[in-house]
Amino acid sequence: MRIFISNCFKYLGIFFLICLGSLLFNSILINYYGYKIVKDKNVLILGDSHTEYAIDDNIYNNSINLSHSADSYFYSYLKIRKLKKENPQIDTLLLALSNHNLLIEYEDKWLFNTSNIKSKLRVYADLMNFSDFLFLLKANPSAVIQGIIESPKYSIKLLIKGSLTERDLGSFQPSERNSLKKDLEQRKKNKKIRALEYSLIEINYLFKIIDFSIKNNIELIFISTPIHPEYKKSKEKEIQLLNNFYSSNLSQFNFFDYSEFDLADDYFQDLDHLNTIGAKLFTTHLMKEIKKNH
């Protein structure tokens, strides 16, 4: 019996050692190359898939877009905290702020959802300190454990790809997808209304980003990327809620609200994301607007 139990513990020990070892391995690899970005890039773009697909940092060449699909403000906060520390030249932060970002539904969908934690933890673990880690662990322990177990897979991926600098922190994603028609039809059938309630956790992390930006002399600009008029029509109450929130809490910051930006259907990949040509057009326009404001 003793041998059996000791072998079980040894087995589990080896298993978790491999997992923790690869977390460490990933972290060492990433830190070896660091989070340094090119010195002439002083604008950081963070957010979810809206900014990920809409702002082309190849055109907006003094910016770097590290937006990532389903990134909540918690992850954006981790990114700005680390990036600014290693890249003091960052003086402007463009942060996505759309009708859905603060909704309570997204707290569960993007922050505490098991598959999201699993996929984000292996990439963002290096950005976390103990309290960030504990925050996720308390909310969904099983997902965090699963995320740790996934880390050797990420190590293998990094090694196989040979691109050890790859951080998967996020980037601009050009997209040729076209599902606008399908989405428009679906929208007609499915008129699900989301609860008009904000997540206190997401608000808290949004304010952490704001505090961090103020303390570090970063100009914070909120941005809402173009959405299809049909989408806007169906989300009017959410947009109204966001506008109210902005006016009462964030009005000291610039808010480039392009939710009413006039674009033809050809520029959308779906109801709320731009395609490659849409991104090109929008980025060019955005650059001009930002310059105008400075």
Next chain:
Amino acid sequence: MLFNSIDFAIFLPIVFTLYWFVVQKNLKLQNLLIIVASYLFYGWWDYRFLSLIVFSSLLDYSIGLGLSKYEDKTKRKVLLLLSLFVNLGFLGFFKYYNFFLDNFIDAFSLFGSNISIQGLNIILPVGISFYTFQTLSYTIDVYREKLKPTEDILSFLAFVSFFPQLVAGPIERASNLLPQFYKKRRFVYSNAVDGMRQILWGLFKKVVVADNCATFANQIFDNYSEHSASTLVFGVLFFTFQIYGDFSGYSDIAIGTSRLFGFNLMRNFAFPYFSRDIAEFWRRWHISLSTWFRDYLYIPLGGSKGGLVKKIRNVFVIFLVSGFWHGANWTFIVWGFLNALYFIPIMLMKKNRVNTNDVAEGRLFPTFVEFRQIIFTFLLTMVAWVFFRAPTVTDALLYLKGLFSKSILTVPDNLINWLITLAFIFTLVFVEWLQRGKEHALELHDIKISSPLRWSFYILIFFTIFWYGGSQQDFIYFQF
């Protein structure tokens, strides 16, 4: 509680520790712990149905005692009938009430009279078909005087509710499992290690193979009219491995878990997809159910003795009942019927007991004839699985019709997305082929492999389960 859940990963070590370290010196306390743990395990789904298990257990325990008191044949028969009536009555009510009602209404509407009777909103208690058959085996064996009735109520309650096999088998015979509760269990290191290996392989089959296959099988079966014939072929293939991985995986975990507690359960699957004919397939697939029907239904009906008509009737009865046992739907009955049709020619040619050994015994590769036989049997079972999986008989027929088109020669659109899952199926087939002479695929005690290599292999499987496990799905056989 699902075997592939965090809940079970916490539950099992706790029960194991209490069992071997706290109550190990007292047999009654050990059995009591098994009962409490089993009721907790079952109650995790729906505690309301616990009363049903307790009632069935107490009834059959009392009937067993009654059978030991009476020698009068009529009284004994009445007691047996009471057990059959109550146990099958529960099963019939919960599982088949709405099915019979719907068919009754349909039958009347054929003759022009429309009757309107409201069906009941009945929830099927998990595992009812399994524990009902298990407890029935006790009363029947006691009635036949093949087994002495037990006076030890704790052993009996533990036998009926033993958590590793309570909800999806193997359906144990009282003569095999019950006596194991009378004796003090001994921890045998080699059995426990082998049990752990069997659990590991069971989890691989369930979480990696079955759950990934389930995603694709569901996508294809749910929209079969939109897919090419080649995609439909893959749809059946995925379901064929889903159901095998799911159910044999469950059995492996159940048997492995039991071995950790010092119990030996019967084998439930013996690499059925390597069968050379359908009779061999049925000796290797869901063995505990097939042998149950053989001993308590087929043989009492006369088995293969008697005239041609009687023989054929008996085969149809056993396969149709087996099909109906799986669910209250005509699809399962057709599935049973089809298997009877496959079986009868072999039986009539007296070739149903030709392939009783392992295929390619002592050789690595099968002969061409063996290979052809395996593929043919596999294709026959695949066709039958279409009925098992489809929601209605019409859907199954349309699905099969969809297979016969020119598009069978096209490359399926989603082939690239399926490659990883196909690789897992290949791994399963490869490992099981190499180990086909063993009790289970990870039985390694007579194979000389260095410890580091063996441990690396375990860790690789463990990681694969976590990395490539499909989205958690209930075990298919829970619904039966």
